[in-house]
Amino acid sequence: MADKYITKGSLSVSTDLELFLKSEVLPGLDLSEEHFWISLEQIIAEFHPRNKELLEIRESMQEQIDAWHIAHPGLEKNLDVYKDFLKDIGYLLEESEDFSISTQNVDPEISSIAGPQLVVPISNARFALNAANARWGSLYDALYGTDMISEEDGASRAGAYNPLRGDKVIEFAKKFLDENFPLESSSYVEANSFNINNGLLEIGLMSGEITTLVNSEQFQGYQGTSDQPSGVLLKNNSLHAEIQIDPNHSVGATDPAGIKDVLLESAITTIQDCEDSVAAVDGEDKVSVYRNWLGLMKGDLKETFMKGGVEMTRSLNADRNYTASDGSNLTLSGRSLMLVRNVGHLMTSPAILDQNGQEIPEGILDAMFTICIAMHDLNGDSDIKNSQAGSIYIVKPKMHGPDEVQFTCDLFSAVEKSLNLSQLTAKVGIMDEERRTTVNLKECIRIAKDRVIFINTGFLDRTGDEIHTSMEAGPMIPKAEMKQQPWILAYEDWNVDSGLETGFKGNAQIGKGMWAMPDEMLNMYKTKTMHPESGANCAWVPSPTGATLHAMHYHQILVSDRQQILLERTKASLNDILTIPVMSEPGSLSPEDIQMELDNNAQGILGYVVRWVDQGVGCSKVPDINNIGLMEDRATCRISSQHIANWLHHSICSADQVLETMKRMAMVVDQQNSGDPSYQPMAPSYEGVAFKAACNLALEGRVQPSGYTEPILHEMRLKFKA
Secondary structure, eight states: OOOOEEEETTEEEEHHHHHHIIIIISTTSSOOHHHHHHHHHHHHHHHHHHHHHHHHHHHHHHHHHHHHHHHSTTGGGSHHHHHHHHHHTTSSOOOOOOOOOOOOSOOHHHHTOOEEEEEEETTOHHHHHHHHGGGEEEHHHHHHTSTTSOOGGGOOOSSSOOHHHHHHHHHHHHHHHHHHSOBSSSOGGGEEEEEEETTEEEEEETTSOEEOBSSGGGEEEEEEOSSSEEEEEEEETTEEEEEEEOTTSTTGGGSTTOEEEEEEEOOSEEEEESSTTOOOOSHHHHHHHHHHHHHHHHTOOEEEEEETTEEEEEEOOOOEEEEETTSSEEEEOSSOEEEEEOOOSSOEEEEEEOTTSOEEEHHHHHHHHHHHHHHHHHHTOSSOOSOSSSOEEEEEOOOOSHHHHHHHHHHHHHHHHHTTOOTTOEEEEEEEOSHHHHHTHHHHHHHTTTTEEEEEEOHHHHHHHHHHHTGGGOOBOOGGGGGGSHHHHHHHHHHHHHHHHTTOTTTSEEEEOOOOOTTOHHHHHHHTTHHHHTTOSEEEESSHHHHHHHHHHHHHOOHHHHHHHHTTSOOOOHHHHTOOOBOSOGGGSOHHHHHHHHHHHHHHHHHHHHHHHHHOOOSEEEEOTTSOEEEEOHHHHHHHHHHHHHHHHTTSSOHHHHHHHHHHHHHHHHHHTTTOTTOOOOTTTOOSHHHHHHHHHHHTGGGSGGGOSHHHHHHHHHHHHO
């Protein structure tokens, strides 16, 4: 149903949003409703025209790039000529003098602790709570419940507890302890007691000997009593691990030392996402997003649900308390440090209309509401605290170049002023996922040097922008070949190099992208060492379980040491970044190759879009064409739709072929969702809103702004809701 409005000055405000602000957000804050709306009205008047102008600059640059490729086919291979052209139109800027970032009041989870990072749709309260609580994870559970442990020799994970599998889990966990918290003699396998003596950890062995840690400083504290601790807290590479001891527990009773589990500090930070993993298209949806952020910032978010026929209520974990090795009290956060991802500059929202009846930019709405809501955390009225440093962390996606970063910084400053917050309270994370930001990353960081706390890379959006920006250069290589191309290898290194040369080491996060296969944890464990090895001090994982398993990599690799080494290397090549991944011989693709690529892209688009449009699900595990579950969000949809659009534009395939493929893949997706009672099949009528949305994304992809999926998805979701 369409939003209903109430007048606030010159603004028309969704009644849902107005009531939410008045009855839920403002109580407890020293802000009046009148002041809030007057302030937002002024901010909209100042920043809406600037936002519009920035989007027009995007379109103008894209038109010039398209025209240049059409007029100079193949000349982009002469990189000197190509770079001169990009400089002439203001796309590629000259780098100015060196500098270092100067952001203040940054929590150590961002400035100095390297570890996994979760991204979660904030619209789902249960998921949001799970992610926030994923600061600590059971290593035993993560191993037992995934393919990390082989099911050979009767070690199946199906059904009731399997002692054979449990033994393999315990063996793995104790090997992890041996490698990262080694004992002076013997192994944790031989341990049969733990004791704290004058601040030192003593481990009794089955031989009767007493041993201790090779590095006594790794022992941080304990729970329980010194002679019978229930928990032993260890620390390595700034990350904690807790050996949990309970000889009366079903697992602990089988262990000589009574060890029942090993807890690992896992998701150090979590991005609570208002953007790519969320389907929020009107005032009602935005309230559901903001309400969960409010609950997280006030510390009172709860969610009740049924699991296994039992009603459960989930809330935020309390902090963890220990007796430190010196006898003092030691408290560690029980929760991941939370950032919030606002939407980008492109989309508008019908939640508020301006004086001309036009929808306001959704990014302005997000900035005002997410910052205002986070003031509850800064007030410190709850025992549940997010930022100990008094900061608000906002990740800002899909910015194109330094001018758009400047807009964000100015917007945050205006919101701070209007809400009576100290300047620079709102920090900014720059997502390096558009090519104009990549090639100007140092200058983007310079603009935000006193606010920036985060840069990262993202293969999917970055590839979608790569295809769209160079749409007229020629047909792109198949998607599977993209990750081996010079541009993306250089892009990944360039991001790290740019962060290190501007002083990110020990001050801010350098992040890497998502492991998209939540069911393939062994493969993740074997390969995701590449992210800390690359110098990134955080990387995205698809689940709390994934965070616990990925945390082991940060015990094995000290990222600050890697960064120190990487500071000495030659910066990645801009020429490589600007090498466009067009096919050298398009005619070499067989009809079978073309159809296989179309099948893969179409199935991925349909599997995601049908849930987005029909169910309002912005991120979910979607089976791919081989029935492997992949985490899908709008970024995955963007790359697939842009790839089809590119091949269609360059006559690698036809519109009829794309439609035939979409219909055939719709039947596959229908079958994959046959167990969902709320699912509405697309076949055989192919008349549903979701199917039309998926087709439009591919057939109209070339003319979508920057190749984004949001305009079509929002339009079709609103149609479905109506």
